[in-house]
Amino acid sequence: MKESEIRSNYLKKINELKKHNKLYFEDSSPIISDKDYDKIKKDILNLEKKFSFLKNDSSPSVSLGYTPSKNFIKSKHRVKMLSLSNAFDAEDLENFEKKIFNYLNKKIALDYSVEPKIDGISASLTYKNGSLIMGTSRGDGTTGEVITENLKTIKDIPQKITSKDFPNDIDIRGEVFIKRSEFDKLKNDFANPRNAASGSLRQKNPNETKKIPLNFVAYTYGYFKSGQIRKQSDFLNSLQRWGFKTNEHNKILNSIDDLINFHKKFEKERFDLEYDVDGLVYKINSLELQKRLGFTANSPRWAIAHKFSADSAFSQIIDINIQVGRTGALTPVARIKPVNIGGVVVSNATLHNEDEIIRKDIRLHDTVKIERAGDVIPHVISVDLKKRKKSSKKFVFPKKCPCGFDTTKEFNKVTKKFDAVRRCPDRGFECEKMAVEKIKHFISKEALNIDGLGKKVVEKFWDLKLIRFPQDIFNLDYTQISKLEGWGNLSVSNLKFSIDQSKKVSLDKFLYSIGIRHIGIENAKLLAEYTKSISNFLNFIKNKKINEFLNIDGIGDTQINSLKKFFENKSNYKIIEKLSSILNISDLKLNKNGKLLNNSFMFTGKLSNMSRAEAKSLIEENSGSVVSSVNKKLKYLIIGDKPTNRKVEQAKELGIKILSEKEWLNLLN
Numbered sequence: 206m207k208e209s210e211i212r213s214n215y216l217k218k219i220n221e222l223k224k225h226n227k228l229y230f231e232d233s234s235p236i237i238s239d240k241d242y243d244k245i246k247k248d249i250l251n252l253e254k255k256f257s258f259l260k261n262d263s264s265p266s267v268s269l270g271y272t273p274s275k276n277f278i279k280s281k282h283r284v285k286m287l288s289l290s291n292a293f294d295a296e297d298l299e300n301f302e303k304k305i306f307n308y309l310n311k312k313i314a315l316d317y318s319v320e321p322k323i324d325g326i327s328a329s330l331t332y333k334n335g336s337l338i339m340g341t342s343r344g345d346g347t348t349g350e351v352i353t354e355n356l357k358t359i360k361d362i363p364q365k366i367t368s369k370d371f372p373n374d375i376d377i378r379g380e381v382f383i384k385r386s387e388f389d390k391l392k393n394d395f396a397n398p399r400n401a402a403s404g405s406l407r408q409k410n411p412n413e414t415k416k417i418p419l420n421f422v423a424y425t426y427g428y429f430k431s432g433q434i435r436k437q438s439d440f441l442n443s444l445q446r447w448g449f450k451t452n453e454h455n456k457i458l459n460s461i462d463d464l465i466n467f468h469k470k471f472e473k474e475r476f477d478l479e480y481d482v483d484g485l486v487y488k489i490n491s492l493e494l495q496k497r498l499g500f501t502a503n504s505p506r507w508a509i510a511h512k513f514s515a516d517s518a519f520s521q522i523i524d525i526n527i528q529v530g531r532t533g534a535l536t537p538v539a540r541i542k543p544v545n546i547g548g549v550v551v552s553n554a555t556l557h558n559e560d561e562i563i564r565k566d567i568r569l570h571d572t573v574k575i576e577r578a579g580d581v582i583p584h585v586i587s588v589d590l591k592k593r594k595k596s597s598k599k600f601v602f603p604k605k606c607p608c609g610f611d612t613t614k615e616f617n618k619v620t621k622k623f624d625a626v627r628r629c630p631d632r633g634f635e636c637e638k639m640a641v642e643k644i645k646h647f648i649s650k651e652a653l654n655i656d657g658l659g660k661k662v663v664e665k666f667w668d669l670k671l672i673r674f675p676q677d678i679f680n681l682d683y684t685q686i687s688k689l690e691g692w693g694n695l696s697v698s699n700l701k702f703s704i705d706q707s708k709k710v711s712l713d714k715f716l717y718s719i720g721i722r723h724i725g726i727e728n729a730k731l732l733a734e735y736t737k738s739i740s741n742f743l744n745f746i747k748n749k750k751i752n753e754f755l756n757i758d759g760i761g762d763t764q765i766n767s768l769k770k771f772f773e774n775k776s777n778y779k780i781i782e783k784l785s786s787i788l789n790i791s792d793l794k795l796n797k798n799g800k801l802l803n804n805s806f807m808f809t810g811k812l813s814n815m816s817r818a819e820a821k822s823l824i825e826e827n828s829g830s831v832v833s834s835v836n837k838k839l840k841y842l843i844i845g846d847k848p849t850n851r852k853v854e855q856a857k858e859l860g861i862k863i864l865s866e867k868e869w870l871n872l873l874n
Contacts, residue, residue, distance in 0.1 A: 208258070215259050218249050223263050243291050243512065265503065277342075277350035277407070283376060283428040286327060286343045287503055289486065289510040298461050298487075301509045305489070308498060308506060316490035317464060318437040320424055320455050321471070322510055324481040325382030326402045328356060329427055333374050335366045342406065346503070354411040356381075361421035363448040371447050376427030379449070381406060384479045387418040388545075397545045398481055420480075423449040425488075437490045457490060464511065472513050481545070484512040517576040518551075519589065520544040522569055525556065525600055527607060529638035531646050532722040533629040535612060537562060537602070539573070539585055546577045554583040559602040560625040568597045602627065608636040631722075633776035634674055641667050643720045647675045651726055652718030653710055656703040657696070665689075675718075676783045678704060709789045712739060719781060723767040731759050734825065738792040739785045746772050758807070758821065758833040799828030800873060807832050809852045810845030812866050827873060835859065843869045 222245050246265045253259045265288075292298050306312045327343040340356035341349035356362055359381065381402050383391070388398040395401035405417035423444045425437075434440050441451050454471070458464055468485055475482050489495055489507040498506040520541040528536045537556040544551055554575045556562050567573065567585060572592040577583040606612050606629035613630060614623040634640040645663050648655040658678070666672045669689075671681060681704070687697045710718070713733035717726050724732070735757045736742040745751060751768050754760050771777055806824050808817055808831075815823075820843075821831045832839055835855040842856040842863050856863055864872075 211252070211256055212259065215249070215252050215256075216261070218245055218252070219261050219263050221245055222249065222265065247291070277352060279344070279348050280339065280341050280351050281348050282329060282341065282344075282346075285500075286329060286346050286349070286378065286427065287500060287505060288346065289508055290504045291484075292509050292511045295461070295465055298464060298509070298511065301487075302461060305498065305506065315459070315494075316436075317458050318441070318455065318488045318490045319458050319464065319467060320441075320486045320488070321452050321475075321478075321482045322484040322486045323380045323382050323422060323452070324399050324483045325380040326399070326406055328352075328379060328381050328406070328421070330356065330362060330377045330379075331375075331428075332366065332371070332377065335368075335371055335373075337362070337364045350407070352406050355406050355408060355414040356421075358411055358415040359419045359421050361450050366447050368447050370433070370443070372429060375429045377423050377444070377449065378425045378427055379421050379423035381419055381421050382480050383417070383419060385481070386479060391417070397550060421450065422452055424451065424486075435492055437488050437492060437495075440492070458487075468511055475513070476518060484510050486510050517574055517586065518544045518546045519572055519574055520551075521572050522567070525567075525569060527603060529606060529608070529629055529636065529642065531639055531642035531720050533606075533631050533636070533639055535559075535603075535606065535627045535629065537600075539567070541573070541575065544575065546575060546583065549577065551575060551577060551583045554585050556585055558625045559627055562600055562602065566599070568593070568600055570594065570597060606636060606638065608638055610636060631771065631774065633774045634780075637667075640673070644672060644675055644678075646720045647718045648678065648707075649718075652714060653707040655707045657700040658703065674780055674783075676780065676787060679708065679787050708787065709791070711791050712736075712742070712793050715739065715784075715788065715790050716742070719777075721767060721771045723764050728760065728764055731757050733793050735830075736793075739790045743778075743782065743785065746778060755834060756832040756836070756838065758831045760833065797828055799826065801827040801829030804829045804840050805832050805838055806830070806841045806843055806869075807835060807839050807852075808843050808845065810848035812843075812845040814866065814870070823873065835861065841869070 225242055225245065249264055253264065290301070292301060302315070305315070329341050329343070329349065330337055331339040331341075337353075337357065339351060340353040340362075341351055343349055357364060383398045383401050383405075385398065388395070388401055391401050395404060401417065402419060405414050405419060408414045424441070426440065434443060438455075438457055441455055444451050456467075458467060464485075464487055471485060487509055489498065495505070495507040500506065520543075522539045522541055524540040526538050526540060528538050530536060536558070539554045539556055541552060541554055554573075556567060561567075565585065565588060567588055572589040574586040574589070575583050576586045604612060604627075608629060610629050610632065612627045614625075614627055616623050629636050629639060631639070634643070641664060644667070645660050647653060648658050648663065655678070663672065666681075671685070672678060681701075683697050683701055686692050686700070687694060711733070713726075713730040716724065716732050717729035732742065732754065735754065736745060745753065746768075751765060751772070754765060754768070755762075801824055806829055808820065812820055824831055835842065835852050837859060839856070839859075839861050842852065842861050843866060844853065844863060845866055853863065
């Protein structure tokens with residue numbers, strides 16, 4: 206990948222992080238889960254580690270949060286409120302401990318203070334001579350918002366502490382949160398418990414904050430000048446004695462194995478808690494060791510957050526609907542009672558297919574476990590049979606598509622079984638459900654990328670009969686659209702501009718936009734490279750030469766059969782023909798002066814100096830072509846380590862020249 210592409214990818218992730226930081230820290234309205242957010246951060250840090258030329262002030266290696274709101278007075282933390290590094294598996298924990306030993310230059314026995322990571326809002330409380338004088342939010346880690354009066358409304362926060370051993374000057378840090386039972390009363394006003402806590406703390410009027418049942422659990426200190434306390438566990442005990450609440454699940458463990466086993470056990474039990482947790486925090490228990498280990502730019506060396514592998518929750522199925530995709534696949538979707546999973550309110554969960562429903566015996570009104578892991582669509586894991594009513598009946602999967610066509614299950618010649626997915630036969634745009642999804646795919650980002658014409662707009666235009674085929678997009682009645690609710694002159698003008706801009710499209714993107722099953726972005730590129738222009742592609746189809754695409758390395762029987770099936774329907778061909786007359790589909794311009802011009806190559810066996818993909822790219826850059834089968838059109842067979850004997854014998858029989866990897870590279874000097 207070129208340096209410019211690496212920088213572009215890096216900046217894209219930085220901007221994505223900035224967007225979610227604003228939503229999370231300032232707007233209190235995150236739209237992704239903590240797990241997804243952590244992945245973006247991890248991707249950025251990995252890129253910086255791999256490429257030393259990458260650097261940005263908004264990187265998580267430099268920035269710790271989001272600039273505090275202008276609505277509140279700001280205050281600089283006396284000791285930074287740093288974020289924690291994340292661990293997701295045993296290897297991450299082993300590396301965490303290894304780094305500690307490397308830093309100390311010796312291996313020692315370690316005690317870990319283990320504390321549940323409550324999903325709430327961090328706050329810092331400053332006490333002088335026993336009185337609470339200021340409370341601040343985390344902010345960007347360096348500077349926070351002064352929200353003292355709002356924090357004083359929380360009953361768990363003592364405003365005056367009389368214990369004789371309480372420090373004269375200390376910052377107590379902890380988490381503000383709302384219990385699940387209390388959130389149920391507020392769920393119409395907030396997306397999830399964390400949003401409710403954040404929104405309440407940022408009220409300008411403390412009397413409004415007082416109406417919300419906020420809780421506070423203390424877990425550490427910031428500024429503190431006492432040498433009397435030696436361990437984190439002792440400090441937690443002191444917090445309780447001083448009148449603060451600490452977590453009842455705090456404990457001390459002594460090895461990585463103990464941490465992993467406790468994490469597994471706690472992950473299963475966390476849904477029984479009365480508050481949301483998104484992991485466990487492990488801290489070196491010795492405060493003296495903590496001081497020695499110190500901090501990196503944005504996190505302590507002596508602590509790490511062990512996140513949960515997947516987010517899940519229980520809910521009840523209200524209804525089961527059938528959705529039809531652009532390729533005709535019928536997907537059952539459970540409409541469930543809305544439930545918060547990892548900071549996202551989930552109301553739909555996929556049931557995958559008919560076989561899955563039968564295997565898991567999923568029924569209407571069942572109580573089910575829903576999982577949302579990473580970017581995966583929420584899906585049903587299992588049924589809680591103890592809560593099933595005796596009157597429940599098995600779900601009967603419909604044999605007809607909602608459009609009325611009979612559905613089928615394709616027979617897989619490889620597995621000798623029928624596919625699990627039931628499909629509506631592709632009759633072009635006759636099935637309305639498929640037609641709408643095909644148009645959505647046509648305008649998607651990876652395809653024509655028409656800004657302002659999103660999925661909801663497509664559905665609305667379909668209902669109004671403004672669109673029936675992809676080509677209708679380029680002949681919209683803008684006068685009629687301007688009269689619709691929510692559409693003004695500016696939005697209509699922007700839409701027209703976006704549609705006009707989309708008319709110029711590359712051949713590979715156009716072939717992808719058509720929405721042929723099994724022809725994704727990469728396969729569309731392969732077809733574009735082989736056919737070079739839309740007119741050539743249409744000629745291959747018109748003259749029934751689809752089998753010639755088997756010469757393309759990466760195109761197999763699956764793609765060939767899919768192409769044949771798609772073009773059996775003459776309306777599909779006519780639509781593409783019509784679009785090719787409307788759009789400016791750019792031909793693929795390849796180097797025609799390369800050293801390998803008019804030469805075709807095929808590889809067998811493993812190359813020692815480069816990947817197959819890099820070798821293919823080298824050939825194409827030098828005007829050559831790569832094929833996937835041994836035939837008379839092949840000029841050179843390049844053999845690497847452990848070649849396929851059959852291919853070598855076929856090449857010899859046809860008189861095809863056989864080259865070693867070194868001999869092939871010599872052709873390129």
